[in-house]
Amino acid sequence: QQQVKQSPQSLIVQKGGISIINCAYENTAFDYFPWYQQFPGKGPALLIAIRPDVSEKKEGRFTISFNKSAKQFSLHIMDSQPGDSATYFCAAIRLGTGNQFYFGTGTSLTVIP
Amino acid sequence: DTGVSQNPRHKITKRGQNVTFRCDPISEHNRLYWYRQTLGQGPEFLTYFQNEAQLEKSRLLSDRFSAERPKGSFSTLEIQRTEQGDSAMYLCASSRGDLAVQETQYFGPGTRLLVL
Numbered sequence: 001q002q003q004v005k006q007s008p009q010s011l012i013v014q015k016g017g018i019s020i021i022n023c024a025y026e027n028t029a030f031d032y033f034p035w036y037q038q039f040p041g042k043g044p045a046l047l048i049a050i051r052p053d054v055s056e057k058k059e060g061r062f063t064i065s066f067n068k069s070a071k072q073f074s075l076h077i078m079d080s081q082p083g084d085s086a087t088y089f090c091a092a093i094r095l096g097t098g099n100q101f102y103f104g105t106g107t108s109l110t111v112i113p
Numbered sequence: 114d115t116g117v118s119q120n121p122r123h124k125i126t127k128r129g130q131n132v133t134f135r136c137d138p139i140s141e142h143n144r145l146y147w148y149r150q151t152l153g154q155g156p157e158f159l160t161y162f163q164n165e166a167q168l169e170k171s172r173l174l175s176d177r178f179s180a181e182r183p184k185g186s187f188s189t190l191e192i193q194r195t196e197q198g199d200s201a202m203y204l205c206a207s208s209r210g211d212l213a214v215q216e217t218q219y220f221g222p223g224t225r226l227l228v229l
Contacts, residue, residue: 006155034217043117043204043220044156089155093217101146101218103155 003027004092006104013111019077021107023090026071029100030092035064035075036103038087044103047088048075080111115139117221119205125227126195133191134224138207145188146218147180148204149173156204156220162188195228202226 005024013019023033034049050057050064050073057064063076077084087106094100118137126132138145143164148156159178160170164185174180177195182188192199202225206218 004155009153032217036220041122041222043206043222045220046217049217091155101158103157106153106155 003102004090004104006090006107008107010108013080015080015082015111015113017080019080019109021075021088023104024072025092029094031095032093033073034091036089036091038089044089082111082113085109085111117205117207117219119221119224121224122222123225125229127229128195128197130195131191131193132195132226133189134203135187135189136205136221137187139219142207142209144208144210145182146206147190150202150204197228200226200228
């Protein structure tokens with residue numbers, strides 16, 4: 001059973017455009033929601049994260065929007081750049097545990113110059 | 114480089130052979146995790162250690178898989194009698210302690226295994 005559902009599977013955006021990736025979860029015990037960026041041949045790297053008591057978090061060009069009632073959250077990449085081309089994973093975590101860490105299936109983002 | 118390191122980066126083996134991967138976590142991190150990532154999927158949890166103690170194993174970790182962290186520092190993941198279905202990227206991650214805000218896991222570059 002997929003704990004975290006992610007869409008779309010792939011995304012192509014023009015340079016300067018907005019990239020939007022969506023995730024949904026079911027388990028209300030999750031209390032931390034990070035996004036990871038993964039380049040080919042590398043491990044995932046933490047990009048930005050949010051707690052469910054916050055509806056939005058912005059860091060530079062990256063914004064997480066969080067809808068607790070709908071159990072959905074999304075990553076917005078503003079002014080997308082070719083260097084943003086990577087695979088993005090959302091995740092849901094139950095804090096205070098060591099293993100309650102679930103990734104989405106990933107979104108392959110391509111930013112066209 | 115003080116990040117998580119993994120060796121080898123790539124491994125090609127024939128079905129039925131045994132393979133062993135190594136992970137060196139960030140030095141002050143006492144938690145170490147192993148994940149498996151197949152093409153087009155997110156990483157799936159396999160097992161994790163608190164120092165040298167293995168605290169949990171996923172049911173994905175069959176009897177052919179064994180992980181150790183003998184001195185609470187580096188860890189090894191061994192797969193015996195490899196099968197083609199074992200072909201995947203094996204990721205190691207580490208953290209200071211329990212998963213916490215601003216203190217999530219740091220991932221290594223992974224070991225890509227291909228079983229022929």
